[in-house]
Amino acid sequence: MTDEQPQPVTTVPSFPPSWIDADDLAWLARCERRIWLDQRSVHPPPVTPTADARARMALRAAHKQRILAGIPNLEDLSALDWSERVIQTRRLMQRGAAAIAGAALEAPLADHTLRGAPDLLIRTATTSGAWSYRPVAIVLHTRPTRWDRLLLDAWRWLVGQTQGEAVDPPGELWLGASGDGPALVKRQSASLAPFTAQVWRAAVIATREAPPVWFDNDHCPFCTWRTACDAAARETRDIALLPGLSRRQGIALRQRGIHRIEQVVTLEPGVLATLPDRLPYGGERLRLQAQALLSDQPQPTSTGAPQLPHVGFFLDIESDPLTREPWAFGLAGAPGDRMIIVVDPTSDGRSTALNGVPLILAPDVREGWRRVLAAVQERGGRLAHWGEAERLMLEQSAEPSVHRKLAPLLVDARHELGVRVVLPTPRLSDQRGGGLKAIARWLGCTWSPGADHWTLAWEAYQRWVRQPSPLAAIEMLAPAIVYLIADVEALAAVWRWLEAFVGSISANDGLPDWRAYRDTAATLEC
Secondary structure (H helix, E strand, O other), X not given: OOOOOOOOOOOOOOOOOOEEEHHHXXXXXXXXXXXXXXXXXXXXXXXXXXXXXHHHHHHHHHHHHHHHHOOOOEEEOOOOOHHHHHHHHHHHHHXXXXXXXXXXXXXXXXXXXXXXXXXXXXXXXXXXOOEEXXXXXXXXXXXXXXXXXXXXXXXXXXXXXXXXXXXXXXXXXXXXXXXXXXXXXXXXOOOOHHHHHHHHHHHHHHHOOOOOOOOOOOOHHHOOOHHHHHHHHHHHOEHHHOOOOOHHHHHHHHHOOOOEHHHHHOOOHHXXXXXXXXXOOOOHHHHHHHHHHHHOOOEEXXXXXXXXXXXXXXXXXXXXXXXXXXXXXXXXXXXXXEEEEEEOOOOOOOEEEEOOEEEEEEOOHHHHHHHXXXXXXXXXXXXXXXXXXXXXXXXXXXXXXXXXHHHHHEEEHHHHHHOOEEOOOOOEOOEOOOOHHHHHHHHOOEOOHHHOOHHHHHHHHXXXXXXXXXXXXXXXXHHHHHHHHXXXXXXXXXXXXXHHHHHHHHHHOOOOOXXXXXXXXXXXXX
């Protein structure tokens, strides 16, 4: 063990176990620390996935079912228990079923058994007139990951063992969504020899010192060990806490013996200059981030950023998690000046109010964007948003004339903050550290239980829009309105803090008393 990583459990069971699940093998490509912790603990901690992870799993499951629903002659075994699924999968493959969902495969791997459940098995004809099967992995994202490929290779290996063929079978990744089908299909047919070698790497991982902590939003929210890694990183002030640090930068630092944040502060400029992925997070900015976390003080950057633009309105958009089509626009100006625009195909642009918030029901997304433009033009100034999503949605869903007028008024608050100050908001297993909620919470904003996650708003909107008369059931939208107002007011709070911070720097020619504003925001419920 190294002094940087605490050893959570001393018991080391034998590896591999009698059963090896293909899904667990995917962690080889995701996080070696997860493999190490799993093998050194008889009972993993009872930590459930985050709310965001649960929502993502539900979306993936819905996407998978939508894809499968469009496949003709599909045999679905998912309702059976595992042992019966194994038997029926073999029978269907022997009979030559055209497509099998809910398949269950098992095959010996040395003196153990590998098992896996491909999303889909598709029959293909062979040159001899017989048939074989190829496994399909159905994923919602459009860029295949290392773990997608590893999991598919595990299924390919299982199919090959089940079919008894000497040639490794191909597999397919069905990526993204395009109507009722995948947006892109990638074929995978490389030799499976590297896959079997990867399986046994896990045995080596289990006998080594603990792999370092690395936070990745693609897998940490799903992991039972996430809170343990949070605690380990905080206890040792590990460099994994640095938001924006790339994986390659982290590896390069650890290869130089740099594991703790305080070591980053003392690095020579020449060492910082040699790190990979230097833009946008390298060199002096990396040092400033380390200083911010160690001191719990925001650090002004040395870049000569231009004067902050005058912002008159703030925008937050909620969109369909599958199509990214906007369904609601949250707007906030001066305190008390708030407005929500909700897409309702049954409406004619009427206005109402809910919980004291003006509510406009737009018949379509384009009308929603027209209303946003009109509100901004009425109040003057620029329109601030957080990140690139709003700009992309404007480009994709507004009519050209509205896009042409509104695009020059947009201000990316995340970018404007990033070029002026580095904040002491650590990266953890459930956040990147530079997100709006993490920064707003650091300022003192709080979210009520009914307004703390986007799924609450989306589910409320879905229920409401299915009503025979949405206007008569307007109260059902309350959770969505509460969530939207909370997020857009958090954005306004962050921007006003930035204005005060930048103004204090200019006036005092030094580090301002940033706590004064944060303390006033401590009672703000966003």
